[in-house]
Amino acid sequence: MTPAPETLFQFLSAIHPYDAMEHAALQSMIPAFDVRRFDAGAQVYALGQQLDGLFIVFEGDVEIRDEHDVPISLLGPRNSFGERGLLRQGQSVTSARAVTDSTLLILPADIFHKAMAEVPAFRKFFDRSRVERPQKTDLATTRVEELMATSPVTCPLDTDVQTAARQMREARVSSICVAEGGRLRGIATIRDLSGKVVGDGLPFDTPIRRVMTPDPVTLPPSAIGSDVLHMMMERRIGHVPVEQAGKLVGIVTQTDLTRFQAVSSAELVSEIAHSNTAEDMAKVTARIPQLLAQLVAGGNRHEVITRLITDIADTATRRLLALAEASLGPAPVPYLWLACGSQGRQEQTGVSDQDNCLFLDDSVTDADQPYFEALARFVCDGLDTCGYVYCPGDMMASNPRWRQPVKVWRDYFASWIKTPNPEAQMLASVMFDLRPIGGTVALFENLQAETLAKASANSIFVAHMVSNSLKHTPPLGLLRGFATIRSGEHKNHIDLKHNGVVPVVDLGRIYALQGQLTQANTAARLEAAMAAGILSASGGQDLRDAYDLIAETRLDHQAAQVRAGDAPDNFLSPTSLSDFERSHLRDAFVVIKSMQSAVGHGRGMLS
Template identity: 60%
Template sequence: MATAEFLATIPPWAALAPRELAAIAESFTERTVPSATAVFRKGEALEGLFIIVSGQVQIVDPANPGETISLLGPRNTFGERGLIVDGLAQASAIALSDVTLLMLPADDFRRLLERGEEFYAFFARRRAARPAVKTLAETQVAALMSAPPRTVPPEMPIAEAAAILRDERISSLLVVEAGALRGIVTVRDMAARVVAERLDPSRPVAGIMTHDPTTLPADALGSDVLHMMMERGISHVPVAGVSGLAGIVSKTDLTRFQAETSADLIGDLASAPDIEGLAIVADRIPKLLVQLVGAGNRHEVVTRLITDVADTVTRRLLRMAEAELGPPPVPYLWLACGSQGRREQTGTSDQDNCLILSDAMAPGDDVYFAALATFVSDGLHRCGYVYCPGEMMATNPKWRQPLAVWRRYFAGWIAKPDPMAQMLASVMFDLRPIGGEVSLYEGLQGETLEAASRNSIFVAHMVSNSLKHAPPLNLLRGLATLRSGEHRNHLDMKLNGVVPIVDLGRIYALRGRLTAVNTRARLEAAVAAGVVSERGGHDLIDAYDLVAQMRLEHQARQARRGDRPDNFMAPTVLSEFERSHLRNAFVVVRQMQAAATQGHGVM
């Protein structure tokens, strides 16, 4: 493929007129870089801007060995950050395979930036959206933890355990028996439970340990650790790997990261004395949104942190409800669906939730759970998570049922996929446990995905249902705004923006039996599993990133002005360059919707 033809397939070059593109294409040179060879290293003078034609390139920061900043493939661009800043590489780029590159010399790139503000804006947006150094919210705990963990048996005398803490200069020990984690002992336990209580140091360490500590998987985020610490008042979190304990993360491990804003919010929510106190803290969410977006965080990071806040509010309300109503008569599980279930909440969200109850419940037990659901739902409403207009809440008896009933629900929706069943299934495929007995959900998701994916009629109905949400394009592929009502001449960045992509992600998860619930994670998993073509999948991810980011930036602008965030954006706030890219993103969505219908007899 000729250079100009290749450039015409990727932004921002695709926005140029053919004659301009042909002239710029002549400035590019082609280069082949062997596998395991550096394209450039951090601190070196950059020759120019690079675009990958084939192969993979890993962007790494030598200051954090083993930490990948990004993994790039065909049609990805890199090097612009250094060229815009000072001409020096801000990180190292290593070829993971034999790579073919196009290189635009630095002087030509700078002259290109001077052509106009809109072309510069594209690269400036990329620079702001992809920070060179990961934040705590983007860093997996595998890169934070102390490994391997120091373990001791439960029968070890307290004195010996204390000596290990002193001699090895560590702050915690994991108590392990027969390969299983039984507890954790910290320096604070030694002071509070041994010295202060004048306990016999020859007694076994099992007597002072915290039993069955909560663990996190190695792919959890650093923010998950910090939020758990703030919510539960702990300072150490064990990390579980594929084959057992992988390590432990302490507060000390987190001190070099800056995630205090969301963590402080989580901590204040977890200690709020009553619903009014929760509501006062929740009122700070718009400010958090402004800070996170203003700091250049990517949309999936912002929505994850905003959703963490909602999760904490929910769990605090559950504890308050149990304190007022007494212990539950049987185990239960509170689950979120919708945007909270997908961890995609923004500055404006209603509540979508349900309760799965133990099959052991007696006929009169629902009185307790009805009261619990009302308490929590009313509390969420008071904190800004308004009641669901469609009553998709645990206060509705239909969505507060024993596990056996939930199994019948899913089986019935799949067997008879009428329009209502499609809608309900769409919402319930996004379930995520929030508080209670998680084992009540284990197996239900896998069973449902397997049964649904085998039913081609159900899949066809789901695809057909997803097409009801169309991207806002007119016949000439221009942006189509709302024609009437309060939000006339605005784009609905939710129903016509992100929702069509959310629907596609759900369909891919259904077809591939993918357990991811988050939309971006579903799209990435679909590409990896071959459910969708690599090129189409990556185009859709790029389109989703653009639409979701613009939606968040719109809400942040509103919150900064003191207005209540919404999903209705006037195209006039965007430059022509941005509108062009938004149109292109919606075209990708429309094309992927059409591709999703192939082979499924959509009605």
């Protein structure tokens, strides 16, 4: 029996986005709906079929399957489906089958597209593309290429200090870059000239190379303004040259930053960089949750927020390394401290433990080991004091296993790739997210490229890594809702980290492995994978949109907890969300499950 128009109006009035429409507009839409009945087991539409409209379940149950015929959703009354196909040339990207006798409402494609164009609530609900948050013009959202002076004053190495000073005076700048063949060799500032030339009474024909700071730290044009400010605060410098592909392309000074309001993260970085004990640093890191809440309230995107928070951990680590060396003396051989996990990916939130390791130069001897044991213990204990609690799996430099010469690390990776048992898969997953924090970066560069090449060429290892990446699944329940935690402290909640963010992190790592991509950050991996053709533009955009929504929901949840005076965590009650938010979050989980299915079936994998 076909529902009466009044019945359809009442039904749709209780469903978003129809409940946001003017009553007259919804009344005029009612006659356009086609009512169709499907017996249990009947196919509603096939994969790749041209769709003639948007489907809404009025009665019954409908199962949605992906392109590999894997069930991804079971929908009941009030649920919509088919919109992704309508938004992509009208061809279905899934298949649908009635599980029970079902009655479906079909809104014709032309009416659907008309509503998308004319009804904001309709467009907001069905358009899954990335929603840009309102942003302020500040250092957290401004790229260095927009801040830098593109024609820095330069001079050769043999220029005398008087000539260099005249160049600076004529250009009305406070520094001069010393370059050779377009490559930066050093930088000299007004302070260098006054302190080293005038203060030490050097003759005016002294070559600039004698007073310059050689091989200064630099940033790429793609860095953000906060990177500049944090570097200035930590290193107590006022000028940061900008290099791209080894060439000097600009410079950013403190003057360039004065028109911007410094983000609060810079204050924390500065205070940590000037702290003399881990206890002093802990007073600063205790303010991270409040910083997170402020950044979320300011409309910053999740990748900006996690980057700024990770910068604080990086600074704390480097400061502890400096304090360790001040206490223990200079290191007997070169070393490199690296972070893995969320810090390695620059994805820390208000809840983070520590994951780190230590690479030692191959010249290290047994007699040197006590020094590095003491250094690692100093830093790991200090990080724990600062709130970055010890890794539950003991994956820290304080564990001798993760404090080894480069040749041992090379053997580690080689053995994991050759024999990908469960432990090897887990360890490789963690170690592929390594990022240098402090020390001699050269100890890692060759090993990273070498390991990626060997790993991607070993099809058995890749297959095991793919299998390992599918162990974290989205919290999708078979009966339309979410698969919440069944017992314990977090009963009836979903884990936004392990069942939301981590599945995308794992997929991003697989794409990086396929393409030998050196990026550690998940968003950067997805973008690089799309650029390299490893991930299709449509699938990659869907996955990026899903990741954005889940990551931002996680930060919104943590920020709300901080504002309520609670400690932030990753456990969200779906009942705290509106119907609109639950629908979009569930759709995001469906996208992730579909992408996991694609990877699991070998689509796009290297042979």
